Amino acid sequence: MKEILSIIKDEVTAAFVACGYEEKYGYVSISNRPDLCEYQCNGAMAAAKQYKKAPIAIATEVCEKLAEDKMFASVEACPPGFLNIKLAEDFLATYVNEMSEDDRLGMDQVENPKTIMIDYGGPNVAKPLHVGHLRSAIIGESIKRIGKFVGNNVIGDVHLGDWGLQMGLIITELRLRKPELVYFDGTYTGEYPKEPPFTISELEEIYPTASGKSKEDAAYKEEAMNATYELQHGNRGYQALLGHILNVSVTDLKKNYENLNVSFELWKGESDAQPYISDMVEKMKADGYAYISEGALVVDVKEDTDTKEIPPCMILKSDGASLYNTTDLATLVWRMKDYHPNKVIYVVDKRQELYFTQVFRCARKTGIVPPETDLEFVGFGTMNGKDGKPFKTREGGVMRLETLVSEINEKMYEKIIENDTMDEEEARKTAKMVALSAIKYGDLSNQASKDYIFDVERFTSFEGNTGPYILYTIVRMKSILNKYAALGKQVENKKILPAASESEKSLMLELTKFNSAIRGAYEESAPHKICAYIYDLANAFNHFYHETKIMAEEDDKKQASYIMLLELTKKALETCIDLLGFEAPERM
Ligand code: ARG
Numbered sequence: 001m002k003e004i005l006s007i008i009k010d011e012v013t014a015a016f017v018a019c020g021y022e023e024k025y026g027y028v029s030i031s032n033r034p035d036l037c038e039y040q041c042n043g044a045m046a047a048a049k050q051y052k053k054a055p056i057a058i059a060t061e062v063c064e065k066l067a068e069d070k071m072f073a074s075v076e077a078c079p080p081g082f083l084n085i086k087l088a089e090d091f092l093a094t095y096v097n098e099m100s101e102d103d104r105l106g107m108d109q110v111e112n113p114k115t116i117m118i119d120y121g122g123p124n125v126a127k128p129l130h131v132g133h134l135r136s137a138i139i140g141e142s143i144k145r146i147g148k149f150v151g152n153n154v155i156g157d158v159h160l161g162d163w164g165l166q167m168g169l170i171i172t173e174l175r176l177r178k179p180e181l182v183y184f185d186g187t188y189t190g191e192y193p194k195e196p197p198f199t200i201s202e203l204e205e206i207y208p209t210a211s212g213k214s215k216e217d218a219a220y221k222e223e224a225m226n227a228t229y230e231l232q233h234g235n236r237g238y239q240a241l242l243g244h245i246l247n248v249s250v251t252d253l254k255k256n257y258e259n260l261n262v263s264f265e266l267w268k269g270e271s272d273a274q275p276y277i278s279d280m281v282e283k284m285k286a287d288g289y290a291y292i293s294e295g296a297l298v299v300d301v302k303e304d305t306d307t308k309e310i311p312p313c314m315i316l317k318s319d320g321a322s323l324y325n326t327t328d329l330a331t332l333v334w335r336m337k338d339y340h341p342n343k344v345i346y347v348v349d350k351r352q353e354l355y356f357t358q359v360f361r362c363a364r365k366t367g368i369v370p371p372e373t374d375l376e377f378v379g380f381g382t383m384n385g386k387d388g389k390p391f392k393t394r395e396g397g398v399m400r401l402e403t404l405v406s407e408i409n410e411k412m413y414e415k416i417i418e419n420d421t422m423d424e425e426e427a428r429k430t431a432k433m434v435a436l437s438a439i440k441y442g443d444l445s446n447q448a449s450k451d452y453i454f455d456v457e458r459f460t461s462f463e464g465n466t467g468p469y470i471l472y473t474i475v476r477m478k479s480i481l482n483k484y485a486a487l488g489k490q491v492e493n494k495k496i497l498p499a500a501s502e503s504e505k506s507l508m509l510e511l512t513k514f515n516s517a518i519r520g521a522y523e524e525s526a527p528h529k530i531c532a533y534i535y536d537l538a539n540a541f542n543h544f545y546h547e548t549k550i551m552a553e554e555d556d557k558k559q560a561s562y563i564m565l566l567e568l569t570k571k572a573l574e575t576c577i578d579l580l581g582f583e584a585p586e587r588m
Helices: 004-018 043-051 055-066 089-101 131-149 165-177 200-216 218-232 236-259 270-286 324-339 350-365 401-419 424-444 467-487 502-511 514-523 528-547 556-580
Strands: 039-041 072-078 082-087 115-119 153-157 290-293 296-299 313-316 343-349 374-380
Touching: 004 039, 004 043, 004 055, 004 082, 043 055, 043 082, 055 072, 055 082, 082 089, 089 502, 089 556, 115 131, 115 324, 131 153, 131 343, 131 374, 131 401, 131 424, 131 514, 131 556, 165 200, 165 218, 165 236, 200 218, 200 236, 218 236, 236 401, 270 290, 270 296, 270 313, 270 324, 313 324, 313 350, 324 350, 343 350, 350 374, 401 424, 424 467, 424 528, 424 556, 467 528, 467 556, 502 528, 502 556, 514 528, 514 556, 528 556
Parallel strands: 115 153, 115 343, 343 374
Antiparallel strands: 039 082, 072 082, 290 296, 296 313
């Protein structure tokens, strides 16, 4: 369906043109004075200069042209030259009915679906997920869902960190503890055991221990670097160990992501880029892009228009070891080869922005990524605690994601059980759903690039701009719909009738913004636009609900119309929260 704003704009533009003015003056926006009008056009003010007339004279002319227009309840020319517009209730009801007849509530699919790859999550193998990984998972999942909803083929890739020094560290520590393991026997040529030589908890303990040791003990670090090099250059035993580390870790990660309602189409990692590295490097050298600088192999990526220094992109270290860069570039090699994406989106901490500028430029310059493929960096800010510093545990340590999620679950459970409306099992399940909405909405309602404060009290509140408030609104609708269904009324010709009150009209006006809100969120990779939309929509609904006797309405047609309006609002909210990555319970 055409967006309502553009229907109105076309109408107003036609009036400007009919009065002899250029069409560019007919732009319309949502009113910033909702007390005066619903939409406004300020074009007369701009046209005044070109046509050397008083703005109010132009506004009055256009206003007279629009006077008979059935689309509007009123159009007023106000000094110094505004056009204040109110929609006709009939026109609005027609639009809303059309939405309600459409499965997609008026949001068209894109005409030319794209293949979009989205790199998000980015957990590091053998390290527990911490809150730093939360944002990438939440924002990336939402961007992915939005991209799919508008009709694209979107492929999410978790891009595991499974290739750096951390692997060498784990191997080194393991070798120290269990030197008898067959993986460390260089003469062994048989098959390696299927069972991993460690559990997830051991693995999670081994890594920090090894990492700590390497900071104090230069020889230990040296050994870990050697192990990393050997792993990357074909040591069979180490590669078998990597396989085990991956399996154990991925099983655990999947469980964690599942709890967040986050899933990935691809579970590729940095290590999957390995087979592409040597050809890529050779080509960069042969094409004359890569050269040796201070022992390392680099590609220049600075451009004449740069206002700040963009250092060269380092491809190989002086010892020939690959880096984070190398795997990201080689990952683009297989992404292009296997998927030919029109776009690759990276949802990563904004502190990596410069790094991605280098990678993107290098990938373009060396021809890994063709000009027609977009590369987009969606950098997110830090999740802070109430003290404005990065979110920590009470003891000041790094907060594990699992701990955070279970603390919020617990808090929600206590709130829900207080209401005493359901049994323990349902309360647990409901608490999980509501808690997830608190976490995700709390995050997504902020523009991704901004830092934000994770305020548990505020995010878990059932009032205000929160996930639980949105869910509460949906639950309220479900309960009304159940009551109505129980009446068993058969109403013929069910239609949403033109609004009979201010609050009903406001609700309809909010509903009509559905397609433009989703388009905006899609085009700008900005889920916060969907949050803003549903917050306004939920408020408009609750206001309508308080002003209107729905169940006590005696006129069946009117009541059926309210119910349809409510169904549509519920569907809009449910569609949107699904795009944000959470869902509503039956009760709460
Ligand atoms: N593993 C990285 C980290 O924890 C994030 C990976 C981001 N994605 C990428 N393609 N580099 O910082």
